[in-house]
Amino acid sequence: MSPEPSPDTRAQRAATKRHRRRRIALYLAVAVLVATVGLGWFTYAKLSGNITRLDVSKILGPRPSTASVSEGAPEALNILVMGSDSRQGIGTTEYGKDTVEGGAHSDTNLIVHLSADRRRALVVSIPRDSMTMAPKNCNDPNSTVANGEVRQWNYNFNQGGPGCVIKTVEGLTGIYIHHFAVVDFRGFQDMVDALGGVEVCTTKDIDDADSQFTLSEGRHRLSGKEALGYVRVRKTLGDGSDLNRIKRQQAFLSSVAQEATSTKLLLRPDRLFSFLNAATKSLTTDPDLGLTTMSSIAKSVSDLGVHNIEFVTVPTEQYPADHNRVQWKASADALWAAIRDDTPLPGSTGTSKPTATSTTPAKPLTVAPDAITVRLTNDSGVEGLAVQAGSALAVQGFVLGGYGNGTVGSVKGTVIRHRAAQSEAARTVAAAFPGAVLKVDESVGDVISVHLGIGAANPVAVPNRVGTEPLPTMTITATDPETLQTRNAGQDICN
Structure with a gap:
């Protein structure tokens, strides 16, 4: 029979057990912390690795000046977003296998303007059938809009990629493009699916053979594949013009904005990751628009709210040489001036538009x-x-x-x-x-x-x-x- 341990020995053993438990708890806490941090780094590395980088700076040539701001002050941002119609990786040939010329077009072209105070966001749609001046050779820095040729807008991407579109935008408008992003068909589908679908509303039945898409009148929640067909329907709705399709796309993007900013997405980390994973997989950007920059931009507009986001289409009229094409009206100059000067649009008539009470110039005012x-x-x-x-x-x-x-x-x-x-x-x-x-x-x-x-x-x-x-x-x-x-x-x- 073993002798009874002394009180001192029992106390020492109990203390040793407590220390061991504390060490185990500490090890577990450290392990959880390391796992959490590791998961964060894994997520960051995963999303960052998804993005394709493209440096077009060497072909841009002379560029507009940016708005002068005092040191450390925020500046307005202009981001050119292009939707590539490349069919690769979308899992269907319903929309064709490729373009006639080979390569992709950018049928969707959006200039996203974020005001310096981050109280306003303006999304400008440029019609794909716009006939404008464009550089003859987009890969030559000395080839500009001024010494260029007339070209249909969506052919700029086909001939020179994002760099060609940037050169054309800047040359025509005087707006400095800080960043660009290209999203392809596959990413569009996957992002919609990651949101659990997106709600749309149509006032007419849709039966479009070209996009192999049908939909009855009313509200519907569409999957990614269905949504792709919906935003591409053109000839069987209204007058069949691209301008009507743009209006439908703007309504769809409004629905996406409402869905993506809802608490439903933010409270579902798995769904949020799927959305970000889908977005980054299909994304091609300039080298400076990485996840850190995106996160900084997202944080700066966190209080913006969907009611402070406006969509507008470049005002157009019939192109005299081809009535199936359009040209920009002179009134488009006021739109470009508002973006350059970072001021609200003059005389815009948006529904539920907040009344402007003040403006914040990019550079502080010095005279009372x-x-x-x-x-x-x-x-x-x-x-x-x-x-x-x-x-x-x-x-x-x-x-x-x-x-x-x-x-x-x-x-x-x-x-x-x-x-x-x-x-x-x-x-x-x-x-x-x-x-x-x-x-x-x-x-x-x-x-x-x-x-x-x-x-x-x-x-x-x-x-x-x-x-x-x-x-x-x-x-x-x-x-x-x-x-x-x-x-x-x-x-x-x-x-």
Whole structure:
């Protein structure tokens, strides 16, 4: 019979067991931590490895300047997203095996503009059948839009890939493209499936032989393959134009945005990973648009909300040489100016669009309103427009230098004339008029001359305004007959 252990021995053994349990618990905690971190790194490496990188910088040649911002301040971002119609890897030949010329086209072309303050996102659709100037040889840095040729838009991708599309966009619009992304058919299908399908709404029965797709009137949740057929239907709906297809695609993207930002996805890590895995597998981007940059961009727009995302199509008209093609209207210039200047669209008419209350210029304003004298000229022919604008400026501290009536049609939108020495003061005035165009004119003296034409936006509050009195209610608008029609991503998909 073994002797009874002494109290000291029992206490020592108990302490040893406690230490062992603590060590085991510590080892388990470390193991869990290592496993968790390892899983994070595995996920990062997996998603990052999915993305194809393509450096097109050497062929771009001369590029537009970016908006000047103070050091450390956020800047607006422009991302060109192209949908490649490559059929590889989609598991079906229903949409054809290849394009006639060989290689892929980019039938979907989107410029995604994120405002510097990350309060607005604008998605611009460029019609595939647009006839525009384009570089003759996209691989030659010296071949530009200016010395190029007329080409149908979706052939740019076929002839020179993403670099050719970027050169054409920048050359035509003066907009600097910070990043690009190409998504192919396969990725589109897989992303929709990863979301558990996407809801669509059609007001008519669809029976399209080309896409081998049928759908009855009403709301439906579509799988990836079905959704691909839905967004590609063209000839059997409406007038069969690409413009109607773009409207349907914008409604579909609105539905995707609503689905992808819902808590249902965020609360399902498996589904979220599947969505990100599908997205990155089909993605080709510039070398700087990696997961770290994407994560940073995503974080910066985390509070944006779908109601602050707008879709708009480049305004077009029939192309004289071929009535099956389109050309951009002159009113497209106002769209490009709004993106370049990082201001809201002039006179847009989107459903459920929030009212703009202020704008945040890319560069901080340096001249206060009470140090600026403004003269307002009404070139719109809309009675009372200038006086209404003057009231909105006065409550912010601007000094009113009088009113005048100009020639109707002499300007479109808002044109602000100023002496070169008054450029900083003119920027403060321009912050009050979304989409305004600044022009140097030494004849105006020390007064900032504001000309309000058809399509001019009503004034908003400037960041450095004087006083807190609210702006008066503005009931007069200078509606442009070619007002940009926008779609808000938060509106009902059946609208």
